[in-house]
Amino acid sequence: MAKSEKISEAVVRRLPIYLRYLSYLQQVGVTTVSSQQMGKNLDVNPAQIRKDLSSFGDFGKKGIGYDVNYLVEKIRQILKLSEEIRVALIGAGHLGHAISNYNAQVEDYMRIAAIFDNDPAKCGKVLAGITIQPLEELIQTVKEQKIRLAILTVPAAAAQSVANLLFEAGIEGILNFAPTTIRTERDVRIHYADVTSSLQSLAYYLT
Numbered sequence: 001m002a003k004s005e006k007i008s009e010a011v012v013r014r015l016p017i018y019l020r021y022l023s024y025l026q027q028v029g030v031t032t033v034s035s036q037q038m039g040k041n042l043d044v045n046p047a048q049i050r051k052d053l054s055s056f057g058d059f060g061k062k063g064i065g066y067d068v069n070y071l072v073e074k075i076r077q078i079l080k081l082s083e084e085i086r087v088a089l090i091g092a093g094h095l096g097h098a099i100s101n102y103n104a105q106v107e108d109y110m111r112i113a114a115i116f117d118n119d120p121a122k123c124g125k126v127l128a129g130i131t132i133q134p135l136e137e138l139i140q141t142v143k144e145q146k147i148r149l150a151i152l153t154v155p156a157a158a159a160q161s162v163a164n165l166l167f168e169a170g171i172e173g174i175l176n177f178a179p180t181t182i183r184t185e186r187d188v189r190i191h192y193a194d195v196t197s198s199l200q201s202l203a204y205y206l207t
């Protein structure tokens, strides 16, 4: 039973990291895991892991650890990953190719279901098993296919206008790779992924 409905953003960001490790344990047939083992493998303080996991229920057993299958199910539930979530990718360029091909290889509840580009030379071509569609078809396809999330891999100059189309289509969240901020007037969650900023933060720790 969940102790609280609302989980902090920091915990929500750590849960996928726990889930990735726990899914690996499932694959190799490990059935229980302690917070110590998890902490060692993920380089996270075990006390932090216990605290995070206890925030949505008290299901670790002292001296035995966590039941891996149960924990995977529980985290999937919390992250609303119990059923497939359909994702659109916009911008079938270099990065779009890499992400689409990767997504097609991994077994994941996040499934890229549609790909869009505004380059007529790319539309109609197949990428990772999906036919690239023109941008004009975005709103209708997103609505028809019940696509809820989007990945933006277009140039920065195009990001806002494409995001506006996504808002119009009713998208609920965007993972933006373009190096620009997206403004939204609706309750749409925008997350940013940026290798350069991450490297810049890492540079701070250079000795």
Ligand SMILES: NC(=O)c1ccc[n+]([C@@H]2O[C@H](COP(=O)([O-])OP(=O)(O)OC[C@H]3O[C@@H](n4cnc5c(N)ncnc54)[C@H](O)[C@@H]3O)[C@@H](O)[C@H]2O)c1
Residues within 6 Å of the ligand: 090, 091, 092, 093, 094, 095, 096, 116, 117, 118, 119, 122, 135, 152, 153, 154, 155, 156, 158, 162, 176, 177, 178, 179, 193, 194, 195, 196
């Ligand atoms: N966040 C990161 O770590 C990271 C890393 C690499 C690239 N990027 C960014 O990702 C974006 C894509 O990079 P890339 O190297 O794949 O570029 P790219 O030029 O190879 O691909 C961009 C694609 O977007 C399409 N496009 C352009 N305008 C569009 C529009 N209005 N609607 C739909 N499609 C449109 C182009 O036709 C092209 O296929 C850029 O903004 C780049 O700066 C971010």
